[in-house]
Structures are given as structure tokens and as C-alpha cells.
Amino acid sequence: MFFGAVQLGLMAACVVLFVPMGMAGWHLSRNKVLFFSGALFITLAVFIHLIPYFPSFFPQTPSVMFQDPATSSCISSLNDVVFRPNSDGYLWDWDNTSNSRSYGCEFQKLGRVDVMDLLNGSWVVVAGDSQARLFVVGLLDLVLGADEMELIHGDLFKRHSDYHITVGEIGLKLDFIWAPYVANLSDVVVEFKRNGSYPDVLVMGSGLWHMLHFTNYSDYGVSLRLLRDSLNQLVPVRRKFEMESDSDPDSTRGMHLFWLGMPTLINGLLNTEEKRAKMTREMCDAYDHELYKSKILRRDGGSFLLLDVGTLSGKCGADCSLDGMHYSDVVYEASVHVMLNALLIESHQKL
The missing domain is CATH 1.10.287 (Helix Hairpins)
Structure with missing residues (x-):
């Protein structure tokens, strides 16, 4: 022909x-x-x-790549999760009813082998407060066995401390950096630039400490914009687990960036009077508004894909929380799977 x-x-x-x-x-x-x-x-x-x-x-200039509308729709539907009570607490899954946003996206709950394959040879950094630490626990639960988790539990939960682990079996490096304020997150970015070394996956989140100790949403918004500007100066680095093909060894991509949203706060369950007075629903809404105003999230033109812990924890409800701020493992497990499925979509992988 x-x-x-x-x-x-x-x-x-x-x-x-x-x-x-x-x-x-x-x-x-x-x-x-x-x-x-x-x-x-x-x-x-x-x-x-x-x-x-x-x-x-005849040489041709590269064509402009437009994101597949179906892929874009699925990315935006990753947080469309439902929780159902059972005898042990709660179970979670994506809402696959025909009228849900995630219907037809084929999101997956990944097992240990799949997660290890996806993160093989990667450097993952999670920076933030106690919510970020619980997110790390959710991720490690998918990589390590129960005995290994028991061995590291004490070091991982040392108060206000960093934590590092290397999973030698797959060459995964995971760093948790205690960074309770957005200014601390900006320092983390500056350190990456100074060292000229960048992680493959970067998860950041902050806000609870600022709300409790400063209670100033405008100042929080200024800090977010400074963080956004610092991120814009980062040099894209190779994502080892997301190469286009073996025949294209020189291709490079930027980091995978995720923002760990603040949880839904249940004022009546907060364990101190100071928290109940300062961490109100109105203040939470003001902090969330500053997050969107900062344009740090991808949906607003920024770099971070939102891991919407606020929505996830709100759907799980008061029964999933003991202190009105921290939630049971099922919420963080769901947020980790949101991240992992985003990695699958962006790297065009299927497991």
C-alpha cells in the first residue's frame, strides 16, 4: 500500500x-x-x-503532546474512595459505581510484589509532620513484612525526628524528614539544590502545626507561595522506574510531586483545649483556601498532585479517629494507594 x-x-x-x-x-x-x-x-x-x-x-520538530482526556480524568478521580465498616473496623476501595468519577479507571490495590516492582531502585522522600510519618508507615506496610515493621517501629516513631531506611532487596531508599512548617519544606528543597541530588518521588505536607502555634492563614499562604517558587527552580531528574523505553537511555523526567493534604479535624475529639479553640472548622477552611490560592497544586497550575487526606478521612468519619486529628491505618493506606496508582498512570505501567 x-x-x-x-x-x-x-x-x-x-x-x-x-x-x-x-x-x-x-x-x-x-x-x-x-x-x-x-x-x-x-x-x-x-x-x-x-x-x-x-x-x-526530513527532520521534524517534536509535536506538542496533549494529555489523553481519559487519563487526565482518572488522575483527577484518584481520591474518589469509599469506606465501608466491617468487623475489624473499616475497609476501603475506589467508588466503582457507574455514576462515580473513578468508574472505568481500573485503579488497583497493589500487593507487596507489585509495590516493590514499581518502586524498584527509587529514592522516595516524605517530608512533613505526624501525618506524613503515618503516611510513611502506610507505605512501609506494603513493602516490609510484619516482623520487619515491628523492628523499625521504635525508630520510626521517635518524637520529632527524621528516619531513613534502605530496602536492600529492591534498592529502595526511603527518607522521612520531620518538617512541621512549610518553611521547613522550603529548606528541604534548598538542600536538594545544594547537593545536586533529587528524589524520584517527593511527598510533602504541612499545616497542622502552623494552625495550632501561629493560627495565621495568611502567613501560611505566603509560605506556600515561597515553597512554590523554590520548587520551580528545581532541575528535573531522571526517574529510574519511569523510562519511556530501554532504547532511550538519555530521556529524563522531573520528580513525582505529591502534596499530603491536612485531615478532616473533628473538633470535639481534639485532646487539648488549645486545639479545640484554634483548630476550628472555619480555620481549617481558611487554611485550605490558602492552599488553593497558592497555586502549588497541579489542579491549579502547580507541581503537586493532591493526596486528599481531608476527603479520605472525612469519608471514613469520626469512628476512624481517636483524637480528632490522626486517623486509623486504613486512611493512610488509601492515600498511599492513591499515590501508587498515580505513579502507574504517569509511567504508563500496568501490573
């Missing part, structure tokens, strides 16, 4: 080229300059007509 098109094109080119040139030569033989100009014009015209038949001979 292809060669038929080429032959037809060549035949048409010959007609277009030689017939006009013969006629031009007959009428313009006494004016060599005019003849040459006419021949050059016709040759260029034929050359342009032949380009579509031989695309491999």
Missing part, C-alpha cells in the same frame, strides 16, 4: 515537473534567466509535494 502511494506520487511529480519545464523550454529558450527561474520554482514545488512520501529523510 505504501509503495503504491510512492509510485503514484512519483508519477504525478514527473508530470508536474517535466511537462511544465518542457513547455517553458519551448517558449523561454531565448531567455535563459527566465527559464532557469521557472525551472527552479517548479523543482521546489515538486520537492515540497514529495516530502509527505519520504518523512524519514
Whole structure:
């Protein structure tokens, strides 16, 4: 089929080229300059007509890549999770009813082998407060066995401390950085730049400490914008687990960035009077508003994909929380799977 098109094109080119040139030569033989100009014009015209038949001979500028609308829709539906009570507490899953946003997206609950395969050889950094620490627990629960989790539990939960672990079996490096304020998160970014070393996956989240100790949503918004500006200066780095193909070893991509949203606060369950006075529903809404105003989230043109712990914890409800701020493992397990499925989508992988 292809060669038929080429032959037809060549035949048409010959007609277009030689017939006009013969006629031009007959009428313009006494004016060599005019003849040459006419021949050059016709040759260029034929050359342009032949380009579509031989695309491999002519370099082309890269085409603009537009995100598949279906993929974009699924990315935005990752937090569409439902919780159902059972004898042991609560179970979670994506809402797969026909009228849900996540219907047809084929999100997956990943097992240990799948998670290890996805994160093989990666460097994951989680920076934030106690919510971020619980997120790390949810991630490690999917990578390590129960005995291993018991061994590291004490070190992982040392108050206000960093934590590092390397899972030698898959070459996974995981760092938790205690960073309760947004200014601390900006310091983490500056440190990456100073060292010239960047993680493959970066999860950040902050707000609860600022709300309790400063109770100033405007100042929180300023800090978020400073963090956004720092992130914009980061150099994209190779994502080892997300290469386009083995034949393209030089391709590079930016980091996977996730923002760990604040949980739904249940004022009546908060364990101190100070928390109940300062961490009200109105103040939470004001802090959330500053988050969206800062344009740090991808949905608003920023870099972070939101792990919407607020929505997830709100759906699980008061029965999932003991102190009105921290939630049971099922909420963080769901948020970890939201992140993992985002990685699957963005790296075009299926497990």
C-alpha cells in the first residue's frame, strides 16, 4: 500500500515537473534567466509535494503532546474512595459505581510484589509532620513484612525526628524528614539544590502545626507561595522506574510531586483545649483556601498532585479517629494507594 502511494506520487511529480519545464523550454529558450527561474520554482514545488512520501529523510520538530482526556480524568478521580465498616473496623476501595468519577479507571490495590516492582531502585522522600510519618508507615506496610515493621517501629516513631531506611532487596531508599512548617519544606528543597541530588518521588505536607502555634492563614499562604517558587527552580531528574523505553537511555523526567493534604479535624475529639479553640472548622477552611490560592497544586497550575487526606478521612468519619486529628491505618493506606496508582498512570505501567 505504501509503495503504491510512492509510485503514484512519483508519477504525478514527473508530470508536474517535466511537462511544465518542457513547455517553458519551448517558449523561454531565448531567455535563459527566465527559464532557469521557472525551472527552479517548479523543482521546489515538486520537492515540497514529495516530502509527505519520504518523512524519514526530513527532520521534524517534536509535536506538542496533549494529555489523553481519559487519563487526565482518572488522575483527577484518584481520591474518589469509599469506606465501608466491617468487623475489624473499616475497609476501603475506589467508588466503582457507574455514576462515580473513578468508574472505568481500573485503579488497583497493589500487593507487596507489585509495590516493590514499581518502586524498584527509587529514592522516595516524605517530608512533613505526624501525618506524613503515618503516611510513611502506610507505605512501609506494603513493602516490609510484619516482623520487619515491628523492628523499625521504635525508630520510626521517635518524637520529632527524621528516619531513613534502605530496602536492600529492591534498592529502595526511603527518607522521612520531620518538617512541621512549610518553611521547613522550603529548606528541604534548598538542600536538594545544594547537593545536586533529587528524589524520584517527593511527598510533602504541612499545616497542622502552623494552625495550632501561629493560627495565621495568611502567613501560611505566603509560605506556600515561597515553597512554590523554590520548587520551580528545581532541575528535573531522571526517574529510574519511569523510562519511556530501554532504547532511550538519555530521556529524563522531573520528580513525582505529591502534596499530603491536612485531615478532616473533628473538633470535639481534639485532646487539648488549645486545639479545640484554634483548630476550628472555619480555620481549617481558611487554611485550605490558602492552599488553593497558592497555586502549588497541579489542579491549579502547580507541581503537586493532591493526596486528599481531608476527603479520605472525612469519608471514613469520626469512628476512624481517636483524637480528632490522626486517623486509623486504613486512611493512610488509601492515600498511599492513591499515590501508587498515580505513579502507574504517569509511567504508563500496568501490573
